[in-house]
Amino acid sequence: MAPGREHPLRIAIVGGGTAGWMAASLMAKRWHGRAVEITVLESPEIGIVGVGEGSTPQLHAFFEILGIEEAEWMPRCNATYKAAIRSVGWSTRPGHESYFHPFKNDLDDRSAPAYYFNTVMRRRGADVYAHPDRFFINTALAERRLAPLPEYHFPFKAYYGYHFDAVAIGAFLREWSKARGVRHVEGTVARVALDEQGDIAALHLSDGRSLDADFYVDATGFRSLLLQQSLGIAFVPFAENLFNDSAVAMPTPHAGEAIAPHTTATSLSAGWVWHIPLTNRVGNGYVYSSRYLDRDRAETELRAHLGLLESDVPARHLAMRVGRVTQPWARNCLAVGLSQGFIEPLEATALHLVQETIEGFIEAYTRGGFGPEHRDAFNREINARFEGVRDYIVCRYRMNTRVDTEYWRDCAANDRISDALRQVLACWFAGGDLVAEIARLGIGLWFGELSWHCLLGGYGLYPEATRPATAREFRFDIAKISEFIDRCTLNFPGHGKALGELGR
Numbered sequence: 328m329a330p331g332r333e334h335p336l337r338i339a340i341v342g343g344g345t346a347g348w349m350a351a352s353l354m355a356k357r358w359h360g361r362a363v364e365i366t367v368l369e370s371p372e373i374g375i376v377g378v379g380e381g382s383t384p385q386l387h388a389f390f391e392i393l394g395i396e397e398a399e400w401m402p403r404c405n406a407t408y409k410a411a412i413r414s415v416g417w418s419t420r421p422g423h424e425s426y427f428h429p430f431k432n433d434l435d436d437r438s439a440p441a442y443y444f445n446t447v448m449r450r451r452g453a454d455v456y457a458h459p460d461r462f463f464i465n466t467a468l469a470e471r472r473l474a475p476l477p478e479y480h481f482p483f484k485a486y487y488g489y490h491f492d493a494v495a496i497g498a499f500l501r502e503w504s505k506a507r508g509v510r511h512v513e514g515t516v517a518r519v520a521l522d523e524q525g526d527i528a529a530l531h532l533s534d535g536r537s538l539d540a541d542f543y544v545d546a547t548g549f550r551s552l553l554l555q556q557s558l559g560i561a562f563v564p565f566a567e568n569l570f571n572d573s574a575v576a577m578p579t580p581h582a583g584e585a586i587a588p589h590t591t592a593t594s595l596s597a598g599w600v601w602h603i604p605l606t607n608r609v610g611n612g613y614v615y616s617s618r619y620l621d622r623d624r625a626e627t628e629l630r631a632h633l634g635l636l637e638s639d640v641p642a643r644h645l646a647m648r649v650g651r652v653t654q655p656w657a658r659n660c661l662a663v664g665l666s667q668g669f670i671e672p673l674e675a676t677a678l679h680l681v682q683e684t685i686e687g688f689i690e691a692y693t694r695g696g697f698g699p700e701h702r703d704a705f706n707r708e709i710n711a712r713f714e715g716v717r718d719y720i721v722c723r724y725r726m727n728t729r730v731d732t733e734y735w736r737d738c739a740a741n742d743r744i745s746d747a748l749r750q751v752l753a754c755w756f757a758g759g760d761l762v763a764e765i766a767r768l769g770i771g772l773w774f775g776e777l778s779w780h781c782l783l784g785g786y787g788l789y790p791e792a793t794r795p796a797t798a799r800e801f802r803f804d805i806a807k808i809s810e811f812i813d814r815c816t817l818n819f820p821g822h823g824k825a826l827g828e829l830g831r
């Protein structure tokens with residue numbers, strides 16, 4: 328029984344997309360054995376957004392919390408391992424046309440300090456090697472198409488995310504949650520009734536049924552039917568510094584080569600395209616700004632990029648609402664997923680934020696029930712996460728060096744950036760210690776020092792002129808570091824082999 332309650336705590340989750348089912352499964356797991364009744368209501372007429380196929384390592388933690396083995400869920404979702412994100416064409420600086428942003432590996436503690444040191448020396452003009460791609464294990468694994476799973480005799484923690492089928496993962500979690508007592512109702516909410524205090528009192532469905540609960544989770548996607556439309560919680564758009572508001576997606580078959588254990592993000596004329604390899608196909612999508620490109624031209628550009636100009640593979644067009652709500656938890660309602668906010672998919676952070684939101688809510692509720700003190704702290708924390716993730720992605724656009732289209736020129740000229748981002752950039756360009764600066768600003772929880780160094784060093788944001796390095800500056804020999812990384816990669820299996828080990 329929940330504290331102070333005479334009947335079980337009744338939670339109604341509205342929405343059966345990935346966010347709704349992640350919420351249901353985490354709550355069912357965390358509150359197992361407590362008097363909590365969870366219902367998921369979803370509308371078969373409306374359907375789910377059906378995109379969102381890349382994750383951060385947080386999804387690994389999610390399945391660990393649920394106690395679900397990779398061999399159980401990965402084959403069902405055509406999932407592959409993701410060691411890194413490779414960015415292509417964001418910088419025009421020679422030698423920096425592409426770079427990897429790897430997920431951290433325990434072994435990186437040996438080589439990362441060398442990279443950070445070299446970026447400082449290079450920023451101060453010394454001629455030392457300072458491209459991130461030769462310093463990190465997951466980058467080497469991604470380049471060689473090896474899985475980020477060490478052999479059993481090589482006990483190092485390798486953090487990694489996944490690529491997966493967005494529809495299949497929801498279906499998997501639905502089945503799992505239902506087997507653990509979560510009730511599933513199909514129906515469309517036509518009206519949300521409020522009580523005299525302004526809390527949600529009941530949901531009235533289009534077929535005449537109603538549903539009431541003690542607490543409601545709004546997982547209705549971009550509509551945000553409960554939190555924004557019914558409770559009137561404000562939305563803060565990020566359009567002033569994140570221009571993209573549209574996407575067009577289409578799959579391609581594998582080209583016959585080994586599956587790459589990384590996402591590729593390639594810049595196009597008014598945005599970028601993702602390539603996400605699953606076991607059965609590659610997902611591709613062009614994320615762009617409708618202010619600079621209309622949907623037909625975006626689709627044609629994507630088809631040309633994929634070599635599909637003559638093909639009749641259907642394209643899916645999507646509108647994106649980028650920003651966040653002011654209060655994800657208001658009254659007796661919590662918004663998760665797209666109803667809560669969305670920061671375009673460049674770093675595949677959406678499901679990460681979904682998980683953080685649900686976990687934070689469960690913790691706050693378990694500590695203090697529905698009291699305002701925990702709720703307000705929770706809202707502040709989640710909003711800070713959104714801002715932190717946004718800053719990193721804004722930096723990706725702000726620091727691009729393409730000048731060939733108006734879109735990229737406007738991104739580079741856009742000075743509406745946060746104070747925190749301004750200070751990160753000031754430190755970088757002054758040749759300062761960015762590790763210390765990130766710690767001082769307290770922003771490392773969202774994107775840590777490795778991520779920031781890979782971005783800024785990956786773009787090659789160094790002075791053009793160099794001078795020979797002194798002995799003190801030339802402390803790390805890149806040949807030796809590469810040798811170390813090479814030796815380590817011998818202990819990781821190929822991606823195909825690792826998937827084979829899952830019993831496929």
Ligand SMILES: Cc1cc2nc3c(=O)[nH]c(=O)nc-3n(C[C@H](O)[C@H](O)[C@H](O)COP(=O)(O)OP(=O)(O)OC[C@H]3O[C@@H](n4cnc5c(N)ncnc54)[C@H](O)[C@@H]3O)c2cc1C
Pocket residue numbers: 341342343344345346347368369370371373374375376377378379380381382493514515516517546547548549550552574612645646647663664665666672675676677678679
């Ligand atoms: C172009 C694009 C690319 C993305 N890429 C990534 C990525 O790589 N990685 C990542 O982590 N995330 C990504 N995302 C985000 C990701 O897709 C979403 O976070 C995720 O799918 C969760 O969506 P959702 O469950 O919030 O909403 P949806 O999938 O839209 O689900 C909404 C649910 O609400 C229900 N519903 C709506 N109205 C009603 C009603 N009136 N009555 C009853 N039910 C209702 C619908 O039936 C549906 O079940 C991407 C998003 C976009 C747009």
